[in-house]
Amino acid sequence: MTKETAVSVAEFEALQRLVCDSLSADRIAAARLVMVDGLSYPDAAERYGVTRQAVWKTVQRMFETLNAYREARVLEDAALARVLPRGWRRATVSAPGAIVDRFEAEAEVAYQARMHQVAAAEAALRAAQVVKKSPANRPG
Known part of the structure; x- marks a missing residue:
């Protein structure tokens, strides 16, 4: 070998x-x-x-x-x-436990913030679609 x-x-x-x-x-x-x-x-x-x-x-x-x-x-x-969200990368990290814990906590906060942005964007898109479909906005 x-x-x-x-x-x-x-x-x-x-x-x-x-x-x-x-x-x-x-x-x-x-x-x-x-x-x-x-x-x-x-x-x-x-x-x-x-x-x-x-x-x-x-x-x-x-x-x-x-x-x-x-x-x-x-x-x-x-x-x-x-x-993964745009701009994110996956990594395997070996480090002291306290550093890994801190990193995981920061990554979770960033992930939750990103998911909140996505949910807000989806809600805005749905609202725009509802407005676009409403009878008041249709040509008569």
């Missing part, structure tokens, strides 16, 4: 959850040695008493699942980007 195909611990943990019902714990552990730790297929196979081919097949299957997982995340991110 090369650095280009290495998998992060976080990705592997998510991936492991997706395959745990269809692959044995030993096969998953051997695949981790290859995918995360960079061990060779023979070394990983020897540690878990399985064949090199079994480890290779497991790694291939896990990469197929990982690619589907990554594609799904891209689709999710794109869908979320479409529903």
Whole structure:
């Protein structure tokens, strides 16, 4: 396994959850040695008493699942980007709890203000449509 195909611990943990019902714990552990730790297929196979081919097949299957997982995340991110208010972006932040709490509170205030603007704009649009449709405004 090369650095280009290495998998992060976080990705592997998510991936492991997706395959745990269809692959044995030993096969998953051997695949981790290859995918995360960079061990060779023979070394990983020897540690878990399985064949090199079994480890290779497991790694291939896990990469197929990982690619589907990554594609799904891209689709999710794109869908979320479409529903965010104009000018907003999505981010993942790791910071001290107090900073994250403050950020979340500020983001919630900004979101509520935006939703209030949207509701006011919708109400104004509905009112304009009612005025436009009223009998007094129709040509006679």
